[in-house]
Amino acid sequence: MIESLRISCFHLSLTIFLLVLLHVSYALVTSDSVYDTFLHCLQKHTNESDQVSNIIYAQTNANYSTVLRNYIRNARFNTSSTRKPLLIVTPSLESQVGATVVCSQTIGIQLRIRSGGHDFEGISYVSYNAPFIILDMFNFKSITVDTDDESVWVQVGATLGELYYSIWEKSKVHGFPAGVCSTVGVGGHISGGGYGTMMRKFGLTIDNVLDAKIVDVNGNVLDRKSMGEDLFWAIRGGGGASFGVVLSYKLKLVPVPETVSVFSFETILDRNTMTTDIVYRWQEVAPNIDNALFMRLHLKPVNSMVRKREKTIIASIMALYLGKAKQLISLLEEEFPELDLKKNDCTEMSWIDSVLWWNGFAVGTSPHALLNRNLNSAGFLKRKSDYIQKLISKDGLEWVFKKMIESGKTGLALSPYGGRMSQISASETPFPHRAGNLYKIEYSVNWEEEGEEAEKNYITQIRRLYSYMTPFVSKNPRSAFLNYRDLDIGISSNDENSYEDGKVYGLKYFNDNFYRLVKVKTAVDPHNFFRNEQSIPTLPK
Incomplete structure (x- = not known):
């Protein structure tokens, strides 16, 4: 007993000493x-x-x-x-x-x-x-569009909005399948996978990368040929910052019609007895309908207008169809009549205008708005992710709605897969979440209050809802999306245990592709210089 106490005291003293040493060391290097x-x-x-x-x-x-x-x-x-x-x-x-x-x-x-x-x-x-x-890398923002070659070289510090704008300047019949948020940097978006409203038609952003330039651990600039196919594979979805500094990507432009259609639809649980039926039906339709149609479903707790001081759930659908409204309505009448949409519920526009619409800009806004980087405008937020592989029953959905209301402010964004996503092998890129997944869930909570107490409150809310969803989501592993970075699922201290630490989150982000990523990492950065709290580890020595 006394000996155990002495050992505990020794460990406590050693810990305090190391913390003091770390503080002193940090002070010295500043x-x-x-x-x-x-x-x-x-x-x-x-x-x-x-x-x-x-x-x-x-x-x-x-x-x-x-x-x-x-x-x-x-x-x-x-x-x-x-x-x-x-x-x-x-x-x-x-x-x-x-x-x-x-x-x-x-x-x-x-x-x-x-x-x-x-x-x-x-x-x-x-x-x-x-x-x-x-x-x-914000100064690395050069974009060169080649419509003859149907490609574009874009540096990693450019934003998605700048990329879309540059494509639109050169062609009205080309686009690119990437994210909705115009201020996202190209580098992180592509190296983490990248997805958007055209993924059911053309796949993920990384499925449309032709070449890249990267600075390796020795300071050399490499292209696809000189870096080799293993490293080129790794930086398309495996997180570029684990392997070097990506400078630019060459992307394949995709054809878009001169006219596309969008619509938004919403239903509130306590005012529409069909709400649960519509959400359930969305699960069946959205991943299996025509590849030209992308319908994202948002679920969010809101104040009830029927029962005062109570909350309910609003379900809203935002959609992009690569075609005209008449075709869209005909498709929905056959596949999703529960929406009861009419032609005047849809808006026809150009592809670039649909990009603005998805960003929340009013119809008619000039594409120049996509060039605004919106600097120094951060809010408080936390995100998590999941994958659904089996339909959630109507009873299950009702239970989820109840738990969402209990949990607080956290909303869910459900993005359907299927189409091109199901046609690409899980090992084609590091991103493995292809066939077998019906849709991806993004858990989202934002707040304005400052301070540790508010942060603790809202993060507890989102973690609680994430826990409630356990019975419905993918298992062994419970998968996650790298672009929705979440330190809750594991971190690495980059010490002698870094491989075992990395395996915890690595298998969730990459499934079995994690093992190939580790081999690539060990080959190109054996001393683990390029590292962070969720980087790819090297093989244990």
Whole structure:
């Protein structure tokens, strides 16, 4: 008993000592010498003595806070207690990216890579356990559209809105299957998988990547041929930041009709006895209907207008059809008559206008609105994800609605699969969630209140609903979507246990593709320089 107590006391003392040592070490590396050492190294490796100082922001720089906050998209990671980067490097040349990778290793400081900042857990600009530097790629925003070749080269710091706008400038009959949110950075979106309203017709964003350029751990710039097919495979859905710094992607443009159609539909549980029937029927129809139709279903707790001081569920459908309204109505009359939609419930428009509509802009808004990066505008949020492989019964849906109301503010966005998604092998890219999945669930909660108490409250709400959904979702593993980053499903401290830690979340994001990703990682970055709380680990030594 006494001996056990002595051992416990020893471990406590050792823990306190290590924490103090970590604090002292961090204090030491925040000195001005880091800036001077890094600047000298960067100048040496770029031969740009006069210019390179303009791309580095130390904490003492008057513009440091603005540069940092511009691309923070989650206010949870913009507090006084959030660990800040020692330096922010904002390159505009490939040589500067390569030099940053080399110099970060030379001075022994971790590197975080940010394109648009929409990583839901902020790990592109926050490190939870070590001093770090941000390599901010927002200046890498060149877009070159080739309509003859039906392709586009886009740098990773460009936004999806800028990509869509550039395609529209050159062609009115081409588009690209990527995300809805126009301010998302191309780099993180594509390297994590990328999906959008045309995925049932053309697959995911990564299914339409032709080539890429990446800076490896040695600072070399590689294209598809020189990096090899294994690495090219890995950075299309496996998370590029685990393997290097992706500079740009070559994408295959897809044909879009001159006229597309959109509609929105909503039904409220306490005012429409058919609401549950409609949601159940959506599960049957949405993954199996014509590939040209994408119908996303949103479920959200709202205040009841029938029973005061009670809540109910609103179910709303947003849809894009790659064709005219007459064809759409004919299709829905046959496949989904429960909606009872008429032609005047639909709006015909160009593809670029549908992009604006999905972003929440009013019909008639100029495409120039897609160029607004909406800087320094973060709200508080938390996201989680799941996959549904079997229909949830009507009784099950009623139970889910009840639990949503009990849980608070968390909403669900249900995106149907099927179509092209079911035709691509689970091992074709690192993204494995193909055939067998009816739809993906995004759990979503946003709030405005500041402080730890509010954060704890809302995160508890979303975690509770996630737990309630366990009987209905995929199992062994309970799968998750990398672009909906969620540290709840596992983290790595990048120590001697990193492989076992990485396996916990890796199998959820990538299923059996995780093992191939680990082999690629071990081959291209054997010392695990490119790492974060959910990076791909190397094989254990």
